[in-house]
Amino acid sequence: DIQMTQSPSSLSASVGDRVTITCRASQGISNYLAWYQQKPGKVPKLLIYAASTLQSGVPSRFSGSGSGTDFTLTISSLQPEDVATYYCQKYNSEGTFGQGTKVEIK
Amino acid sequence: EVQLVQSGAEVKKPGESLKISCKGSGYSFTSYWIGWVRQMPGKGLEWMGIIYPGDSDTRYSPSFQGQVTISADKSISTAYLQWSSLKASDTAMYYCARFRRPKSTVTSFDYWGQGTLVTVSS
Numbered sequence: 342d343i344q345m346t347q348s349p350s351s352l353s354a355s356v357g358d359r360v361t362i363t364c365r366a367s368q369g370i371s372n373y374l375a376w377y378q379q380k381p382g383k384v385p386k387l388l389i390y391a392a393s394t395l396q397s398g399v400p401s402r403f404s405g406s407g408s409g410t411d412f413t414l415t416i417s418s419l420q421p422e423d424v425a426t427y428y429c430q431k432y433n434s435e436g437t438f439g440q441g442t443k444v445e446i447k
Numbered sequence: 448e449v450q451l452v453q454s455g456a457e458v459k460k461p462g463e464s465l466k467i468s469c470k471g472s473g474y475s476f477t478s479y480w481i482g483w484v485r486q487m488p489g490k491g492l493e494w495m496g497i498i499y500p501g502d503s504d505t506r507y508s509p510s511f512q513g514q515v516t517i518s519a520d521k522s523i524s525t526a527y528l529q530w531s532s533l534k535a536s537d538t539a540m541y542y543c544a545r546f547r548r549p550k551s552t553v554t555s556f557d558y559w560g561q562g563t564l565v566t567v568s569s
Contacts, residue, residue: 441491
């Protein structure tokens with residue numbers, strides 16, 4: 342089974358900061374990777390698919406990169422409404438999720 | 448507008464059976480795979496299994512194989528997740544979600560149901 346490992350597990354940053362979350366697959370998954378945002382008490386929301394394609398309606402401050410085993414989600418300028426837990430998910434076979442990264446405002 | 452509407456919260460006792468539902472609308476229900484995702488209290492997302500309502504092809508995560516049954520009734524555009532004998536450890540929020548591309552599982556989820564909270568307690 343391919344495992345997905347996110348880092349860090351949580352982070353605290355100031356409004357306007359650049360935030361980077363990393364997701365590592367235990368085997369290569371090409372670009373079959375998505376990122377989701379889950380705000381407290383809410384349903385997960387698709388941000389990025391195919392590692393770097395922004396879902397329609399998602400603010401451009403979100404971006405994704407990577408291929409193979411190493412991927413990143415970047416928030417270029419953190420906003421208060423970005424407080425959430427972020428999950429990566431591979432989808433080349435079973436759709437395993439990473440364990441999540443909780444983002445808070447400092 | 449694409450919508451997935453799930454059935455309401457359930458409170459059950461250990462050993463009881465349960466079937467929760469996910470009704471799709473605003474798109475061709477038979478053309479898109481649907482998945483089920485578990486989120487235990489305070490924990491992350493877990494991929495349980497998927498179904499293609501067009502022909503009821505079903506696949507399970509090894510972690511959930513034999514523990515739950517996924518089915519669909521395409522005549523009413525509804526997918527189901529069921530348990531034959533609930534355990535306290537089944538207490539969780541359960542989401543259904545649609546795969547983004549038709550006929551494909553090699554794609555992300557795009558639309559999600561609102562979630563069904565299942566509480567199992569004696």
